[in-house]
Amino acid sequence: MNMTFDLAGKVAIVTGGSRGIGRAIALGFAEAGASVIIAGRSAEQLEAVAEEIRQKGGSVLPRVTDLTIPDDIEGLARDAAETFGRIDILVNNAARSFLRSLLDLREDGWDKIFNTNVKAVWLLSRAVARLMIEQQGGRIINITTVGAEKAEPGMAAYDSSKAALKMLTRCMAREWAPFGIQVNAVGPGLTRTSFSEPIWSNPDIEKHVTSMLPMGRIAEPEEIVPAVLFLASDGASYMTGHTIYVDGGALTG
Ligand SMILES: NC(=O)c1ccc[n+]([C@@H]2O[C@H](COP(=O)([O-])OP(=O)(O)OC[C@H]3O[C@@H](n4cnc5c(N)ncnc54)[C@H](OP(=O)(O)O)[C@@H]3O)[C@@H](O)[C@H]2O)c1
Numbered sequence: 001m002n003m004t005f006d007l008a009g010k011v012a013i014v015t016g017g018s019r020g021i022g023r024a025i026a027l028g029f030a031e032a033g034a035s036v037i038i039a040g041r042s043a044e045q046l047e048a049v050a051e052e053i054r055q056k057g058g059s060v061l062p063r064v065t066d067l068t069i070p071d072d073i074e075g076l077a078r079d080a081a082e083t084f085g086r087i088d089i090l091v092n093n094a095a096r097s098f099l100r101s102l103l104d105l106r107e108d109g110w111d112k113i114f115n116t117n118v119k120a121v122w123l124l125s126r127a128v129a130r131l132m133i134e135q136q137g138g139r140i141i142n143i144t145t146v147g148a149e150k151a152e153p154g155m156a157a158y159d160s161s162k163a164a165l166k167m168l169t170r171c172m173a174r175e176w177a178p179f180g181i182q183v184n185a186v187g188p189g190l191t192r193t194s195f196s197e198p199i200w201s202n203p204d205i206e207k208h209v210t211s212m213l214p215m216g217r218i219a220e221p222e223e224i225v226p227a228v229l230f231l232a233s234d235g236a237s238y239m240t241g242h243t244i245y246v247d248g249g250a251l252t253g
Contacts, residue, residue, distance in 0.1 A: 005229040008033030011084040012232065013076070015067060015124065016094030018045035020193030021143065024221035025091055025228050030058030032229060037080040039065040040094065059084075067094055067120035068112070077127035086135055089232045090128045092121040092165075093143040097158035097195065110157045117161035122168060125183075129176055137180030141231045142169050143224075144187040146247045162187075166243055173241030182240040184231045189247030191219040214249030 012029045016022035017038025026036045030053045038060065040046050046062035053060040061083050065076045080087050096116045100109060125140055132138030147159035148166045166185060173183040190209065192200050200206045200218060210217050227244045230236055245251055 005032050005226075005233045005235070007089070007229075007232060010034040010088040010232070011037070011080070011086050012089035012091065013037045013039065013080050013087060013124075013128065014091045014093055015039045015065070015120075018042055018049055018062075020195060021188060021191060021221045021224050022091070022093040023049050024225050025093060026060075027052065027056075028222070028225035028229055029089070029232070030056065030060065032233075034089065034232075035059040035061075035084050037061045037063055037076070037083070039063050039067070039076050041066050067124065068115050070123055073120060073123045074127055077124065077131065081131050087128050087131050087138065088135075089139045089141070090125060091141045091143065091228060091232075092124065094120070095143070095158075095162075095195075097155065099154040099198075100157070101154055102156045105157055113157040114161050114164075117158070118164045118168065121165060125172055129172070129179070129181055132181050133176075133179045138182075139232050139236075140172060140181065140183040141228055142166075142183070142185040143228075144169070144185045144243055146187055146189045146245060146250045148187060148243075149245075149251055169243065170241045177240055182231075182236065184236070184239060184241065185243040186224060186227045186231065187243050187245040187247065188224045189213070189219055189245070189250040191221055191224060193221055214252055217248065219246065219248060 012034045014026045017026040018040035026038050029036050043064045050060045050062040065072050144162045144165050148162040169185040227246050
């Protein structure tokens with residue numbers, strides 16, 4: 001058994017691979033030897049990450065995809081399989097959020113968050129799982145958040161969607177284990193990306209937020225990658241249905 005993070009010869013889809021945590025995961029996978037399909041809506045941002053991967057000698061397919069459109073999701077799975085012949089790993093990383101109290105949140109806002117963060121994950125995982133079943137195995141890794149465990153004011157729809165994703169991870173793990181598909185999740189704490197920019201771009205808000213974190217700082221996107229690499233690797237051969245939190249101790253109390 002290979003107990004390293006080596007992904008040589010593997011093929012991985014990373015949704016939201018065009019920036020932030022998804023970009024870091026795509027670069028980490030490419031460095032570990034995987035061919036990577038990165039998906040997002042901005043062709044320009046995808047191409048920039050694809051060029052970074054190519055410059056380092058990696059193999060990459062940037063695939064413009066809107067995960068709220070079911071046909072686009074099917075097309076992503078089909079193009080990935082046609083280009084590389086198989087799909088070994090799927091990282092459901094793309095998500096959306098906005099700050100809104102439960103009293104002010106509109107129905108279409110709730111739907112946008114759940115369609116991207118939960119429904120799209122189910123649809124893409126189902127499309128990919130059908131291929132993985134033919135291949136007799138694969139890994140699916142969902143990116144959740146500490147908010148799945150801890151309510152944050154103004155984040156009700158997002159936190160609820162990620163708690164649903166945590167359970168969807170367990171449901172997929174339960175149903176697809178007999179086919180050799182392992183499904184786990186990684187839950188980051190606050191991480192420096194465009195997603196969290198309103199917090200870290202304001203020194204007063206960042207100071208207030210980090211003062212409540214045991215490790216006293218927010219994460220860099222690259223710090224989330226090793227947990228994802230582990231779950232994608234042979235080292236996680238007997239693990240399914242779990243969430244690993246990478247949160248600087250945010251959930252300790
Ligand atoms: N940053 C944090 O503090 C933090 C903390 C905990 C968990 N997380 C989780 O980590 C993951 C990545 O977050 P991040 O901080 O890296 O966010 P980010 O920098 O905002 O990146 C989000 C990515 O998702 C893509 N995306 C969003 N909607 C999409 C759609 N409809 N179709 C296709 N792609 C879409 C974006 O590309 P386009 O906009 O071009 O489509 C982008 O590549 C998310 O699951 C998030 O919930 C983040």
